[in-house]
Amino acid sequence: MTKSLRNLWARFLFQDKGILPSRRLLTLFLAFSCGLVLLSFFGLPWLWLFIADGFFIAGSLLDLLVSPRKKQLDYTRTIPEELERDKAYSVEIEVKNSSSYGCTINLKDGLPQSFQAAFPLAGTVNRQSSAVISYQTIAPVRGKYELGKLYVRYGSKFGLWQKQVTPTITDTVKVIPDLTQTRQYLEDAQKFLMDQGAKIRKHKNGEGEFAKIREYVVGDDPRKINWRQTAKLQEVMANDYEPEHGKYVTILIDCGRMMGAELKESNRLEKALEAAMTVSAAALDNGDYVSVLAFSKDVRCFVPPAKGMSHLQKILEAIYDLEVDPSESNYAAVFNYIQSMQKKRSLLLLFSDIQTFLHEESPLLYLQRLRRKHYFLMIGIEDEALKAWTKQTPENVQKAMMKSMAQQQIQIKKQRKNHWERQGLSIVEAKEERLATAAVSRYIHIMNQGLL
Numbered sequence: 216m217t218k219s220l221r222n223l224w225a226r227f228l229f230q231d232k233g234i235l236p237s238r239r240l241l242t243l244f245l246a247f248s249c250g251l252v253l254l255s256f257f258g259l260p261w262l263w264l265f266i267a268d269g270f271f272i273a274g275s276l277l278d279l280l281v282s283p284r285k286k287q288l289d290y291t292r293t294i295p296e297e298l299e300r301d302k303a304y305s306v307e308i309e310v311k312n313s314s315s316y317g318c319t320i321n322l323k324d325g326l327p328q329s330f331q332a333a334f335p336l337a338g339t340v341n342r343q344s345s346a347v348i349s350y351q352t353i354a355p356v357r358g359k360y361e362l363g364k365l366y367v368r369y370g371s372k373f374g375l376w377q378k379q380v381t382p383t384i385t386d387t388v389k390v391i392p393d394l395t396q397t398r399q400y401l402e403d404a405q406k407f408l409m410d411q412g413a414k415i416r417k418h419k420n421g422e423g424e425f426a427k428i429r430e431y432v433v434g435d436d437p438r439k440i441n442w443r444q445t446a447k448l449q450e451v452m453a454n455d456y457e458p459e460h461g462k463y464v465t466i467l468i469d470c471g472r473m474m475g476a477e478l479k480e481s482n483r484l485e486k487a488l489e490a491a492m493t494v495s496a497a498a499l500d501n502g503d504y505v506s507v508l509a510f511s512k513d514v515r516c517f518v519p520p521a522k523g524m525s526h527l528q529k530i531l532e533a534i535y536d537l538e539v540d541p542s543e544s545n546y547a548a549v550f551n552y553i554q555s556m557q558k559k560r561s562l563l564l565l566f567s568d569i570q571t572f573l574h575e576e577s578p579l580l581y582l583q584r585l586r587r588k589h590y591f592l593m594i595g596i597e598d599e600a601l602k603a604w605t606k607q608t609p610e611n612v613q614k615a616m617m618k619s620m621a622q623q624q625i626q627i628k629k630q631r632k633n634h635w636e637r638q639g640l641s642i643v644e645a646k647e648e649r650l651a652t653a654a655v656s657r658y659i660h661i662m663n664q665g666l667l
Contacts, residue, residue, distance in 0.1 A: 597647075
């Protein structure tokens, strides 16, 4: 295909500048030509037929004179800087018309290929005024994207010819993990856990930091009664304790090959990121120090420990564009890295694939050294496909074989899990929709029990 033909084809695909006939013009021209052909059967010369068609096309070009010039239209895009994955957001395109003629407009936005939106958009802009055209878009893939060109066709209200322009409007958009569960926890921690079938358990009586003195209520431990304040105020008062603040929490996110396994809604890495953000919010809200480390065959990123809810944005900036690495995870290297970077006692919370981790022998030596100083907890997602095979009815030899193999794999996993737990390493499996809840619940339980 020659360059001129490629440009013409791109023009019809909203991808180039130029002038195009509208469907209305083509329809009118076809009807007019058919009428002239019928007249030719009654003696109208063919020469007059071609002359009449030429005058029709020349007259239609007057339509271009009553439409705005390209420089008289100005375009502005309004889009949020951060979009949560798989959430619908509204994008607005403002068109300002400084000419003396109104126009009808059709446009397509130059969104990345992974974005979902319905195009083209249609609207009308009156003379010496502006109009806003909006649409909904969904971004299913995390990352940083550059939005550039806007593909526009506009014409006069007669709609015979259309002018096509491609103005460049540069915007940068970040697609971040879904933070729905994080917001739910920050709004009401108890309700968030109760809705998912968990609850915040009380910490050990009399342990933790002293918080305040309050009125004694039915159910309180009598050992918490503050007799001095009771005598002074002439009513029973009790001491209130809360878990110690300022503990260190290190969240480890595996980005290796097995974290790309597809689940019902997304993959393991997506769920791990959502759970990591929720645990980070819970720990920061509790006054603890949080650090995050992502790894695969080597360390991908590391966020040093800090406290305060402002640190949550730093964590989000560091991990929002993490992707699954096609290589295997190097647990030994990351544990060795943690030993050198995290000098204070910390809760090591690892999000990874349990099946792969349990069959690794090399991390055990590093973990046995780590557990002398740190508390280790691993959280993974249950293999629902494997569990489903164990519940299958063995209708034939093949299904019976598959069921027996699935049961064998589960037994091996249990044995390996017990072996690791005897070494003092806690391992938890949860369903994909309850991963964040399980992680937050275990974090609160560890803090309330004073295990750090």
